[in-house]
Amino acid sequence: MNPIPLVAVAGNPNAGKSALFNALTGARQKVGNYPGVTVERHVGKASLPDGSPIELVDLPGAYGLDPTSPDEEVTRDVLLGKQKGERLPNALLIVVDASNLDNHLRFTLQLIDLGLPTVVALNMVDLASRDGLELDAAKLEEELGVPVVETVAVRKRGLGDIMDRLHALLRQPRQIRAGEGPTNDLLLLQRRARQIAMGAIVSETPVRRITHRLDGVLLHPIAGPMILAAILFLMFQAVFSWSALPADALEAATISLGRAIGAAMPDNWLRSMIVDGLFAGVGAVIVFLPQILILFLFILVLESTGYMVRAAFIMDRLMSHAGLSGRAFIPLLSSFACAVPGIMATRTIDDPKDRLTTILVAPLMTCSARLPVYTLIIAAFIPAVTVGPGIGLQGLVLFGLYVAGIAGALLASLVLRRTVVKGGGGHFMMELPKYQLPRLADVAIGLWQRAAIFLKRAGTIILATTIVLWALASFPQAGPGEKQSDASIAGKIADGIHAVVAPIGFNKDISLALLPAMAAREVAVAAIGTVYSLDAENEQGLVTLEQRLAGRWSLATALAFLAWFVFAPQCISTIAVTRRETNGWKWPMFMVSYLFVLAYFAAGATYWTAVAFGLG
Amino acid sequence: MTGPIIPLDQLQLGTRARIAAIDWAVLGETESSRLRHFGFDEGVAVEPLHLGPFGRDPLAVRVGRMTVAIRRSHARAIKVTTEAA
Numbered sequence: 001m002n003p004i005p006l007v008a009v010a011g012n013p014n015a016g017k018s019a020l021f022n023a024l025t026g027a028r029q030k031v032g033n034y035p036g037v038t039v040e041r042h043v044g045k046a047s048l049p050d051g052s053p054i055e056l057v058d059l060p061g062a063y064g065l066d067p068t069s070p071d072e073e074v075t076r077d078v079l080l081g082k083q084k085g086e087r088l089p090n091a092l093l094i095v096v097d098a099s100n101l102d103n104h105l106r107f108t109l110q111l112i113d114l115g116l117p118t119v120v121a122l123n124m125v126d127l128a129s130r131d132g133l134e135l136d137a138a139k140l141e142e143e144l145g146v147p148v149v150e151t152v153a154v155r156k157r158g159l160g161d162i163m164d165r166l167h168a169l170l171r172q173p174r175q176i177r178a179g180e181g182p183t184n185d186l187l188l189l190q191r192r193a194r195q196i197a198m199g200a201i202v203s204e205t206p207v208r209r210i211t212h213r214l215d216g217v218l219l220h221p222i223a224g225p226m227i228l229a230a231i232l233f234l235m236f237q238a239v240f241s242w243s244a245l246p247a248d249a250l251e252a253a254t255i256s257l258g259r260a261i262g263a264a265m266p267d268n269w270l271r272s273m274i275v276d277g278l279f280a281g282v283g284a285v286i287v288f289l290p291q292i293l294i295l296f297l298f299i300l301v302l303e304s305t306g307y308m309v310r311a312a313f314i315m316d317r318l319m320s321h322a323g324l325s326g327r328a329f330i331p332l333l334s335s336f337a338c339a340v341p342g343i344m345a346t347r348t349i350d351d352p353k354d355r356l357t358t359i360l361v362a363p364l365m366t367c368s369a370r371l372p373v374y375t376l377i378i379a380a381f382i383p384a385v386t387v388g389p390g391i392g393l394q395g396l397v398l399f400g401l402y403v404a405g406i407a408g409a410l411l412a413s414l415v416l417r418r419t420v421v422k423g424g425g426g427h428f429m430m431e432l433p434k435y436q437l438p439r440l441a442d443v444a445i446g447l448w449q450r451a452a453i454f455l456k457r458a459g460t461i462i463l464a465t466t467i468v469l470w471a472l473a474s475f476p477q478a479g480p481g482e483k484q485s486d487a488s489i490a491g492k493i494a495d496g497i498h499a500v501v502a503p504i505g506f507n508k509d510i511s512l513a514l515l516p517a518m519a520a521r522e523v524a525v526a527a528i529g530t531v532y533s534l535d536a537e538n539e540q541g542l543v544t545l546e547q548r549l550a551g552r553w554s555l556a557t558a559l560a561f562l563a564w565f566v567f568a569p570q571c572i573s574t575i576a577v578t579r580r581e582t583n584g585w586k587w588p589m590f591m592v593s594y595l596f597v598l599a600y601f602a603a604g605a606t607y608w609t610a611v612a613f614g615l616g
Numbered sequence: 617m618t619g620p621i622i623p624l625d626q627l628q629l630g631t632r633a634r635i636a637a638i639d640w641a642v643l644g645e646t647e648s649s650r651l652r653h654f655g656f657d658e659g660v661a662v663e664p665l666h667l668g669p670f671g672r673d674p675l676a677v678r679v680g681r682m683t684v685a686i687r688r689s690h691a692r693a694i695k696v697t698t699e700a701a
């Protein structure tokens with residue numbers, strides 16, 4: 001039996017390719033990786049009009065078949081049938097932006113010359129007519145020699161048409177079209193593209209474009225940076241305040257479920273494992289799902305509206321002072337969600353030195369996995385008062401922690417660029433796409449994929465480390481008058497770590513949490529949850545972790561712990577992705593060591609200062 | 617018909633011009649190929665639209681039908697002539 005026909009979806013960046021891919025495949029898609037490279041592979045299924053299935057692969061956006069980045073390399077290799085882990089596509093769906101034909105047709109011409117059965121989606125025709133541009137699809141079809149379908153991916157317009165055309169092409173016996181063979185003379189192609197585009201334009205009414213007017217405000221020399229700061233501030237306030245309700249509900253549900261199960265079981269090791277290990281540990285992490293989703297929501301919306309590139313534009317000059325380019329802004333902002341996709345996003349930076357520096361400082365951006373730690377400590381130690389209209393002190397402290405991470409990253413980059421990563425750099429070239437309303441379905445798909453990843457982590461790495469930790473913290477049993485956290489194996493290990501971190505104000509509980517936090521940051525919370533749960537004198541007691549903490553740590557220790565986590569050496573996933581992206585152990589090892597030194601002294605300085613102010 | 621030839625970074629914001637020449641030699645290989653990807657070519661219409669808020673760098677330039685951001689140092693290599701329209 002033949003495999004399902006494969007249709008490659010290709011086109012320029014900002015052609016609305018992914019939106020069309022999402023519209024055609026809906027939720028029936030999978031995200032993976034191409035073997036050997038860290039380029040994401042998005043595949044999905046769709047049905048032809050006769051009900052037979054086809055597979056679509058969403059190729060990374062590219063400007064041409066002469067790659068300037070690993071992403072574009074994958075696109076070229078798939079289309080030439082040279083990519084490992086992908087069969088040669090049976091047909092090609094080229095997506096072009098109707099209002100940018102001059103530019104997009106150049107790549108289209110190159111693609112058509114490949115000789116695969118091809119359909120062109122003339123996408124976002126609604127935005128083109130908003131810009132006063134009327135196009136003749138039939139004329140374009142005639143010029144290009146392949147079917148052209150008008151589409152509006154967001155409104156699902158033209159989707160049936162695409163499937164009909166693909167169906168017709170795939171039903172025909174495979175025939176090689178007479179092409180002139182791919183030409184790589186960019187200027188020649190560009191001129192031909194411009195000619196065809198001219199011919200396809202029926203009329204053009206000059207209008208003041210919405211994008212231009214919006215940019216007048218959002219890229220204004222004074223208003224622009226202020227709006228950017230306001231958006232970032234709102235983002236962090238939202239992460240804290242909007243999540244309160246769902247997070248409380250989740251917490252209450254976990255506690256009552258844990259209690260119910262605890263009450264229904266005899267008092268033995270299994271009950272202890274489930275109540276103290278599972279519920280106190282994994283439960284403590286699940287509670288943070290709402291916050292992580294809100295953060296991703298902001299990032300996805302900023303990306304899909306086209307604002308993210310404007311932010312890069314605004315920040316480029318400042319970042320160039322730190323030896324980075326504006327291009328690093330997007331990977332670094334993504335690192336607020338998680339350093340792993342952030343480091344992967346550095347692939348769009350074409351300068352190797354710029355890219356390496358960005359990778360090395362990306363972990364300093366406060367990732368969402370650190371949020372649970374911050375939230376817990378802030379909730380336990382910082383009073384929930386307001387310091388101004390709509391500004392809570394807790395949110396302000398959180399904002400401050402993020403700022404500390406950013407400042408640390410800029411400083412680190414400055415030093416790195418003058419020492420270990422010298423030379424190169426100095427360019428910033430990006431397309432500023434048209435503004436668009438965020439596409440609800442696309443944002444929803446993105447959020448769902450992130451939530452699934454988080455829950456999978458909670459169910460695997462975090463669950464496993466929590467149970468191992470529970471075992472280490474439970475045995476051997478404490479004798480009379482002895483605390484469980486002192487008597488256990490974990491307690492003995494913590495004693496060793498404690499010797500190193502005692503000078504910076506860390507107590508034994510923290511020492512115990514540091515090691516498993518390497519598996520995943522959130523586990524620090526889970527670990528503290530498990531230890532305190534085992535120590536609890538009141539066996540019924542599933543009181544909130546904050547209440548337990550507030551009684552046991554000094555403010556100086558809590559602040560030092562926060563400072564530690566701003567810089568702390570990274571989780572295993574980050575180290576692994578750094579190794580993959582830098583092709584070796586040299587840079588991940590360097591990263592871990594420099595971050596350890598930074599974290600140690602930041603926590604120390606915080607602790608010593610706080611003690612000096614009498615907060616110890 | 618045409619005004620004097622000046623580098624793109626000297627052009628007033630909101631002034632339409634045509635590219636007279638591009639000094640590919642001073643641009644690196646990646647920069648050159650990116651600029652070509654964006655459609656920079658002799659005879660193409662350009663218009664500087666916005667400046668970065670810090671140090672008036674980078675520039676947002678309309679080229680053909682799209683808007684791209686480039687740094688001042690690269691804009692300098694692109695020579696333009698204003699149209700007397």
